[in-house]
Amino acid sequence: MFPAAFNYLRAHNPDEAFAFLQQHGAEARVLAGGQSLIPAMRFRLARPGVLVDINAVREFAYLRNDAQALAIGPIARDSEIERAPWIRERRWSLIYDVSRVVADPVVRQMGTIVGSLCHNDPSGDWAAAALASRAEVDVRGTGGTRKVKIDDFLVDSFTAAVGEGEMATGVRFRVADEATAGSYQKLERKVGDFATAAAAVQVSLNSDGTIREAGIALSAAGPCAVRVEEAERALVGRKPTGDAIRAAADAAERKSAPQADLRGSVEYKKHLAGVLVARGLRQAFARLGVQS
Amino acid sequence: MKVSVKVNGVTYERDVEPRTLLAYFLREDCGLTGAHVGCDTSSCGCCVVVVDGARAVKSCTMFAAQADGHEVLTVEGLAQAGTLHPLQQGFWDQHGLQCGFCTPGMLLTSYALLQQNATPSETDIREGLAGNLCRCTGYQNIVKAVQQASGQLPAAVAAAS
Numbered sequence: 001m002f003p004a005a006f007n008y009l010r011a012h013n014p015d016e017a018f019a020f021l022q023q024h025g026a027e028a029r030v031l032a033g034g035q036s037l038i039p040a041m042r043f044r045l046a047r048p049g050v051l052v053d054i055n056a057v058r059e060f061a062y063l064r065n066d067a068q069a070l071a072i073g074p075i076a077r078d079s080e081i082e083r084a085p086w087i088r089e090r091r092w093s094l095i096y097d098v099s100r101v102v103a104d105p106v107v108r109q110m111g112t113i114v115g116s117l118c119h120n121d122p123s124g125d126w127a128a129a130a131l132a133s134r135a136e137v138d139v140r141g142t143g144g145t146r147k148v149k150i151d152d153f154l155v156d157s158f159t160a161a162v163g164e165g166e167m168a169t170g171v172r173f174r175v176a177d178e179a180t181a182g183s184y185q186k187l188e189r190k191v192g193d194f195a196t197a198a199a200a201v202q203v204s205l206n207s208d209g210t211i212r213e214a215g216i217a218l219s220a221a222g223p224c225a226v227r228v229e230e231a232e233r234a235l236v237g238r239k240p241t242g243d244a245i246r247a248a249a250d251a252a253e254r255k256s257a258p259q260a261d262l263r264g265s266v267e268y269k270k271h272l273a274g275v276l277v278a279r280g281l282r283q284a285f286a287r288l289g290v291q292s
Numbered sequence: 293m294k295v296s297v298k299v300n301g302v303t304y305e306r307d308v309e310p311r312t313l314l315a316y317f318l319r320e321d322c323g324l325t326g327a328h329v330g331c332d333t334s335s336c337g338c339c340v341v342v343v344d345g346a347r348a349v350k351s352c353t354m355f356a357a358q359a360d361g362h363e364v365l366t367v368e369g370l371a372q373a374g375t376l377h378p379l380q381q382g383f384w385d386q387h388g389l390q391c392g393f394c395t396p397g398m399l400l401t402s403y404a405l406l407q408q409n410a411t412p413s414e415t416d417i418r419e420g421l422a423g424n425l426c427r428c429t430g431y432q433n434i435v436k437a438v439q440q441a442s443g444q445l446p447a448a449v450a451a452a453s
Contacts (some may be wrong), residue, residue, distance in 0.1 A: 001332055003303045008310035008357045031358070038313075038353045041335055051310070053358060085406070104423030106340055106401055191422040192335055239364060 003041035010053045014169070015055050018140060024050040024164045028169050031055070032074050035103065035111040037074035037117040047190040060169070060281050061145035070095070070173040078108035090287055094182025094202045095173065098129045101184065104192035107136065114168050117153065120160045120224050125226035127225035129184060132200035132215035135173050141166040157223040165272055168288065180204040182215075185276040189263060193218040201280035203235065205288055211235045216248060220263075221256035228255045231277060240292040241286045249278040295360040299324060300369025310357050314349070315339040317356035318366060326367035327351050328394045329423075337424030340397040341366050343427045365403070367396035378441040379403060385447050388437035390428035397424050404438075411442055418448035 009182030027049035040046040062073040083098035085266035116126040130150040137153045181201035186195045198219040206212045214235035216228040224245045231248035238244045285292040297307045306321045318324045332336035334353040341351045342365040370377035389395045405420040417438045439445035
């Protein structure tokens with residue numbers, strides 16, 4: 001199983017990478033971690049004529065956590081996120097959870113979050129987390145770099161809002177306050193498998209204990225990761241009670257539109273969506289010291 | 293295209309197609325058959341090698357072209373001057389293998405694990421090796437082998453267990 005033949009171009013700086021992409025347009029694909037792209041090429045599901053390898057572009061390796069945002073570059077590896085000392089802070093608990101369950105620990109040493117978002121696999125883990133935490137993706141095009149809300153970035157199965165000759169140059173997560181926690185709940189048959197069902201949640205509390213913000217998203221529940229707005233609405237303004245959690249979970253179960261496969265039936269996966277949202281919310285609230 | 297890869301300290305300059313995967317480059321172009329191709333789809337971990345000192349990589353899911361100018365460590369490079377690497381000795385002492393097919397990948401993943409964490413807990417080891425499949429051992433002795441190599445289990449335990 002060898003990929004179809006292609007031309008390999010190694011970029012050494014962002015401008016060179018961008019120039020290669022401009023030059024080769026629809027023929028070209030960016031090679032970052034390659035942990036999804038290379039298998040897809042081997043199965044001939046992808047046949048790019050040109051690969052632009054960005055692994056030598058130092059400017060793309062950033063993993064920055066400053067006052068405004070957690071910013072992750074296109075060749076920052078999932079394993080680096082997992083090992084970052086500050087990732088254990090409660091406010092990053094959703095991101096930390098995901099960093100420990102994406103693929104397997106060897107794949108994570110190459111795999112990247114930005115690549116995962118661009119690949120937009122219906123069962124990918126990062127897309128749901130990005131939705132729940134309202135991330136933004138930087139997309140560089142001919143007119144400069146634009147900020148794309150993750151909801152607009154995730155277009156459809158294996159399709160993201162990166163056009164011909166463009167590239168995603170980073171993903172940013174807003175720094176949440178102290179009263180924020182999240183959780184990622186993934187049911188997988190075995191390590192390294194795609195999710196049978198998965199739920200990403202992130203909540204922020206007001207000082208009176210009511211829920212100020214809520215982000216709820218599902219993976220493996222449709223053409224690509226999906227935000228459950230009804231579940232978010234069911235939570236905001238309320239106290240983190242069992243009733244509120246049940247309402248959110250029910251909304252998630254309704255929203256989930258999975259496909260039946262070896263991992264389970266539609267009915268089973270829809271049920272799981274609700275169960276995992278409830279579980280995630282209880283864990284997120286527990287991380288905030290609230291029993292629900 | 294021309295690539296130059298330093299494998300186990302030796303530079304290999306070869307002319308390869310861009311689509312040549314690192315595992316096949318090592319096996320067929322360098323004659324180093326220690327990296328085994330198991331599933332060929334990044335699931336089993338038998339082909340793991342270490343790139344640039346501390347990163348474990350499934351060599352079936354990386355192009356040789358990507359390794360151009362980089363350093364690769366394979367199982368052939370672990371033993372020094374006829375002396376087994378502590379990890380290899382651990383696998384020997386603790387019976388961390390049966391058929392041996394997964395062993396090179398287990399060793400190299402463990403090598404990278406110990407580079408990143410010199411004294412991993414049992415949980416760290418089990419989690420760290422979760423991307424490597426073994427169909428023989430049931431993993432217990434593989435975990436013990438890594439514990440021995442990291443100085444957390446005396447080699448003498450081998451004889452008793």
